[in-house]
Amino acid sequence: MKKRIIFALILLGFSSMSSQIVLARELFTVFYGNELSLGFTLAGWLFWIGFGSWGIGRLRASGITHKITVFSLAQILLSLILPLSILAVRFIPRAFRFVPGEIIGFIPMGIITFVLLFPVCILSGFLFVLGCEIYKGNSDQARQIGNVYILEAIGATLGGLFTSLYLIRVFSPLHIMWLLGALNLLSGGLLLAGRKILLFSTAATLSGYIFLLVSGGVGFINRYSLNKQWRGFEVLASENSVYGNVVVTKREDLYSLFVNGLYDFTVPDELTAERSAHFPLLEHSFPKSALLIGGGVSGQLGEVLKHPVEKVDYVELDPLVVDMAKKYLPANEPLSDSRVTVITNMDGRRFVRTTAEKYDVVMMSLPEPYTAQLNRFYTLEFFTLVKNLLKERGIFSFCLRSGPNYLSEEQVSLYAGLKAALEKVFPEVKVTPGESNYFLASKQKGVLSLDWRILMEKLKKRNIQARYMREYYLSNELSLERVDSFEKRLARAQAQGAINRDFHPVAYYYDMALWASQFGRAFGRIFGAVTPVGIYFGALAIYLLLALPVFFKAIRRKIPSLGVLTCVATTGFAEITFQIITLLSYQALYGYVYYKLGIILTSYMIGLIAGGWLITKRLNQDTNHSLFIKTQAAICVYPLVLPLLFWVFSGLKGNFSFWLGANVIFPFLPIIAGFIGGFQFPLANSIYLKSIKSDVGHSAGLTYGLDLFGSCLGAALTLVILAPIVGILQVCILVAGLNLIGLFLLIEERRRK
Structure with a gap:
């Protein structure tokens, strides 16, 4: 029976991590995939697991008579819920009458x-909590929880790697959830021997x-649910790669491509x-x-080839986009032109940093910077890399969409920040x-002109039909009045806006x-009201609130080991923050390389397993409090080292330092945080x-719940507010301060005993 329980606990971690990856990707096909939707997904995931362990598991697990039977029945219930959750995601548009590709408001998104x-x-x-009750590997309760x-962390590590690197390449999301459901049914059945x-x-x-x-029944359900999700369109194909979901649809004579549910082009x-x-x-x-x-x-590549170009390099991260375009979209002969070199499985920023080629013109045709991954193509550092690969009189361009005669305050802030970064x-x-605002930047002065007469003259000389x-x-x-008015408005905003950096x-x-402003001016104002000063005052208020038990004896008496519990929550906040800023920094410095990001996440879990295994084998009640204080001190120091490391590697030149950072330092840095x-x-x-x-279920439920609640807040706040508003360095300092309060509580708690 013990081996079956161990298998069930490993499967719990495997199922949790695998289903998290699959559901997050599916939700991205329904929601506008910005950092807010990712924040909601991470926060919701961590919150409900925390609630399940803290609220239900802590209060009910110890009172269950037939714990193994209930555990197996819960696994069986989970096996039914997993595939149903995918179908529920796909029927959201139909239930709420959302049009495919429509931007959904953040209130319905959150709900x-x-x-x-x-x-x-x-x-x-x-x-998890019930698993702590049924696992009897050691009579010591703390070791039992450890x-x-x-075991759960081992399963999560395997689930993350196997799903990211294999399952999502081979199977549809519904098939993956179906397989997970079958595994949970098998595990539940093994635990029901005798019933x-x-x-x-x-x-x-x-x-x-x-x-x-x-028999293909799952495939039929998968196709049926996709057609319902994309109602009004003929779904020609829906495929997954390691980079995301790509859907090609047809409506009359128009073909559209959606990446992660978001409209890309027609x-x-x-x-x-x-x-x-x-332009x-x-x-x-x-x-x-x-x-x-x-x-x-x-279609842009075909227009590029109308000019007297002798060489065009086309970089596309996801080869699936190119393959599906060749298979389903019309007029893709330019991809086979002898002047064109198609480069896939290569991050655009990584290519810009590593190529030895020089170009007359660099054109970036990517979505707007609505995620941190895309934002790194719009930073001062990226613009510097582009300038370095331009020839003399070389030109760089990208485009953002707007209204023909109106720019909102939010658009002005975005445009002014990007223009200021370019001008640096x-x-x-x-x-x-x-309607489309083209940002044009030249390596030399006197090259650019918005005089439409000059542009038309060049078009005629090149004999281009447009x-x-x-x-x-x-x-x-491009009338003088419109150009002048537009430039003046951006210039006024540039004086107040922040420059976008890595x-x-x-x-x-x-x-x-x-x-957010598209769903009401009030929502846009809420985002606009958040300032660095406001964040710093908010952090100070939280620090003071957490320090209150030092001054009020009644609070300390009511909640035993309050310092320890506070540190569990602040560590949860810190650990998810470390993960986020390491991923953001890696992408900014080395580009989006999917399997390396998988290694970063896995290395964190390896550190978690190693740290848990080491201390579980050596738990000693006489020295535990002292060790806990030292561990908390390490959590205070670690975030102060991170930005220094990022700064050092951002300034290093040469192939060896690039290789060292991309393949050794950054991928395995999270091992320390995980440990x-x-x-x-x-x-x-x-x-x-x-x-x-206390009993095992109560303690495991409370500590695991606090850890995840802290992680929930860390994921939402760091992704959506802290990192973009105050920057990574300041985030690290704020996290160090938060955990310093926890250390202060621990020392005071130890001193009073």
Whole structure:
């Protein structure tokens, strides 16, 4: 029976991590995939698991008579909920009448996310606490909790790696959840030995799962649910790669491509294709070489080839986008042109940093900086990298969408910050007014012109036929009055706005404010009201609130080991923050390399397992409190070292330092943070169990719940507010201060005993 319990606990971690990855990706296909939607997903996941362990598990687990039977029945229930959760996500648009690709408000987004994640996460949290009750590997209660914590972490590590690197490449999300459900049915059945009726029912259900999987029934359900999700469109294909979900739809003669549920482009769309190519290329007197980052399959590449270019490099991160475009979209002959080199599985920023090529024109056709991943293409540091690969009189361009005659305050803030960053790098910068605002930057002064007459003259000399790049349109859009008015408004905002940087990614916060303003001016004002000064005062208020027990004896008496419990919560906040800022910094410095990000997440779990295993084997009640204080001190120091490390590697030059940072330092840096967190959790349970003589379920539920509640707050606040508004350095200092308060409480607690 012990081996079956160990398998069940490892499977719990595997199922939790795997389903988190799959559900997060599915939710991205429904919601506008900015940092707010990711924050909601992470926060909802951590909150409900925390509630399941703290609220339900802590209060109910110890009172259950037949614990193993209840554990197995909970696994069986989880096996049913997992595939149903995918179907629920896909039927959201139909239930709420959302149009595919529509931007959904953050209030319905938050409600829907929290409701959808509730059943899976509640059960996962409850199963962890109940698992601590049924695991009898050691008579010592603290070691019992520590061992379960390690087993669950092993499962989570395996689940994260296997799902990210294999399952999502081979199977649809519904098939993955179906397989997880079958595994949980198998585990539940193994634990029901001796209960014949329940065992027979479980075996029959598992047989049904396998039959539907083998017979193609799951595939039919998958196709049916996709068609319902994309109602009004003919779904030509929906496939997953390690980078995301790509859907190609058809409506009449128009073909559209959606990436992670968000509209990317439609073909044919001659207006966008012409403008994106001709504006930057006409600014150059004689472009021979060009680099296109994204957008090549949307028609832009064909327009680029109308110019006298001899070489075009087209970089696309996800090869699935190119493959599906070739298979389903019309007019993709430019991809086969002898002048074109298509580079896939390569992050655009990484290519810009590492290539030895030089270009006359660099065109970036990526979505707006609505996520931290995209934001790194709009920073001062990236603009500097682009300038270094431009030839003399070289030109760089990108485009943002707006209204033809109106810019909101949120748009002005975003545009002004990006223009200010460009002007720090390039001697000459111009932005076109209109529905699409093209940012043009030149390596030399006197190259750029927004005079439509000059642009038309070059177009005629090159004998280029264009439908929308014509005098009829440009004479109005680029009139002197419109250009002058637009430039003056941006100039006024630039004096107050912050410059977008790698370690201070303010642009994606501005973009979130712009997104929120679409659902009411009040929402935009809420984002606009958050300032660095307000954050610092808020942090000070939280510090003072947490320090209150030092001055009020009644609080200390009411909550035993308050210092330890506070540190568990602040460590949860810190650990998720460390993960986020390490991922943000890695992407900024080395580009988006999916398997390396998987290694970063896995290395954290390896550290967690190692720390938990080491302390679980050496728990000693006489020295636990002293060790806990030292561990908390390490959590205070670690965030102060991180920004120094980021700064050092951002300034290093040369291939060896690049290789060292990308392949050794950053991927395995989280092992340290994971080790500290894994080391602290069993210690906290040992101290708490000694202080109140509690049972295993109560202690495990309380500490695990506090850890996850802290992580919930850390994920939401760091992603959405702290990192973009105050920057990574200040976030690290704030986190160090938060944990310093916990250390202060611990020392005071020890002194008074």
